[in-house]
Amino acid sequence: MLTSAEAELTPPSADLVRVLADPLRLRIVSLLARETLCTTHLVEETGARQTNLSNHLRVLREAGVVETEPCGRFTYYKLRPEVLDALAGAFTELAGTARTTIETDRKRPCP
Amino acid sequence: MLTSAEAELTPPSADLVRVLADPLRLRIVSLLARETLCTTHLVEETGARQTNLSNHLRVLREAGVVETEPCGRFTYYKLRPEVLDALAGAFTELAGTARTTIETDRKRPCP
DNA sequence: TGGCTACATCAATGGTGGCTGACATCATGC
DNA sequence: GCATGATGTCAGCCACCATTGATGTAGCCA
Numbered sequence: 001m002l003t004s005a006e007a008e009l010t011p012p013s014a015d016l017v018r019v020l021a022d023p024l025r026l027r028i029v030s031l032l033a034r035e036t037l038c039t040t041h042l043v044e045e046t047g048a049r050q051t052n053l054s055n056h057l058r059v060l061r062e063a064g065v066v067e068t069e070p071c072g073r074f075t076y077y078k079l080r081p082e083v084l085d086a087l088a089g090a091f092t093e094l095a096g097t098a099r100t101t102i103e104t105d106r107k108r109p110c111p
Numbered sequence: 112m113l114t115s116a117e118a119e120l121t122p123p124s125a126d127l128v129r130v131l132a133d134p135l136r137l138r139i140v141s142l143l144a145r146e147t148l149c150t151t152h153l154v155e156e157t158g159a160r161q162t163n164l165s166n167h168l169r170v171l172r173e174a175g176v177v178e179t180e181p182c183g184r185f186t187y188y189k190l191r192p193e194v195l196d197a198l199a200g201a202f203t204e205l206a207g208t209a210r211t212t213i214e215t216d217r218k219r220p221c222p
Numbered sequence: 223t224g225g226c227t228a229c230a231t232c233a234a235t236g237g238t239g240g241c242t243g244a245c246a247t248c249a250t251g252c
Numbered sequence: 253g254c255a256t257g258a259t260g261t262c263a264g265c266c267a268c269c270a271t272t273g274a275t276g277t278a279g280c281c282a
Binding site: 017018021023026027035036037040072078084087088089090091096098099102107108110 | 122123125133141145146147148149182185189191192195196198199201202205209213217218219221222
């Protein structure tokens with residue numbers, strides 16, 4: 001049995017965090033959490049240009065955060081909750097390990 | 112009673128996510144989760160320069176992710192788990208809302 | 223059916239912010 | 253006083269973001 005400090009941590013993906021670090025992309029994710037929307041709606045909600053949104057949506061798509069669903073001329077975007085859950089789980093694990101480290105006062109001795 | 116879609120979401124802070132988006136900073140956070148370390152240890156572990164680490168540690172400190180604890184000539188850095196927990200909670204909430212949206216197929220109609 | 227409008231994406235450019243590294247400064251312990 | 257750890261500041265570089273222009277595609281209507 002490994003202690004929580006010895007256990008293998010699965011740190012959050014830096015790339016995924018980076019994808020979500022942009023304010024506009026985070027805004028898009030928040031909007032898509034409430035409603036499945038197409039680009040036109042996102043233009044109305046955010047005030048950003050279509051091409052700008054398209055670029056950010058491509059980044060989100062390539063990162064696996066969103067998936068598309070064609071609907072006539074329009075394209076609906078919806079979130080993939082499992083990706084967000086995995087990220088949340090990684091941070092929770094990190095926080096748990098840190099809490100144990102602090103409670104047991106685990107320090108590496110001064111050199 | 113508000114439905115989960117109408118409820119106020121507390122989106123993750125873009126600034127905090129941005130702080131954690133840098134690979135080196137994420138590495139620092141992962142290391143500090145296991146052990147409380149000082150800058151010298153972080154230099155050994157990461158191979159980065161002291162000044163570079165100091166800059167990143169300042170960013171983490173100003174974001175409230177880490178706190179310092181002087182120990183003679185050295186300075187120990189430890190994580191603040193509540194910040195990571197809050198972030199994880201925000202993503203969990205987002206994922207939950209998104210899951211409800213998908214299961215109930217909540218879409219805004221095409222214009 | 224043919225043309226047209228609107229939605230969506232891709233490719234390319236310019237500008238801005240962030241990361242890194244070198245130097246200087248301050249604090250601490252021997 | 254000297255050596256070492258830690259931080260602050262500045263300049264250079266690079267990646268990312270927003271905009272522009274062009275292309276492709278799906279529906280609408282004469």
